[in-house]
Amino acid sequence: SSELTQDPAVSVALGQTVRITCQGDSLRSYYASWYQQKPGQAPVLVIFGKNNRPSGIPDRFSGYTSGNTASLTITGAQAEDEADYFCDSRDSSGNHLVFGGGTKLTVL
């Protein structure tokens, strides 16, 4: 399969924990990566691999994969975390990249 499925929208109260999920058969073979995109800006990598954060990404962001589902968790969400979040992975062949449809996170 070459599809990754995300919930279109999720909300979280300020300071609370939120999990954003990404489902797809290819996640059984390849790690997902997660990107944050704010309006008018390019995406920014926030999680890659098993649970790795690039330099400069706060440690409130974490990742986890089980079976065909990858999760991005924000522990103690901040107002500045309000953004669109996209997952990606290789497809089952490994020759193509696929994106999830994106999740719009609202911090209340």
Next chain:
Amino acid sequence: QVQLQQWGAGLLKPSETLSLTCAVYGGSFNVYYWSWIRQPPGKGLEWIGEITHSGSTNYNPSLKSRVTISVDTSKNQFSLKLSSVTAADTAVYYCARIIVVPAATLYYMDVWGKGTTVTVSS
């Protein structure tokens, strides 16, 4: 600090060919994959394709018949051509660097260009 600087024509007529170039500054060119991604207005990200420094390419099957990605290692640049554009190709186009660790089944895009808005209109 690696930076990607991209440029190209921002306004095209239907049936014309989109042409964008991305230059890599501040880092090695030869150990990564290089990719193009687009985002139509108000929509999600769509992977267009990728190229290695040696010129091997992979393309999105839905765009493969119209896409060519090439590389110029002497200039640390890679380019995108998309032929026979229509209004559906109107989008922000991004270039990005892909880190590849095949043994770990790990691929991720760690550096992105700022994006180029391309509008197709008659």
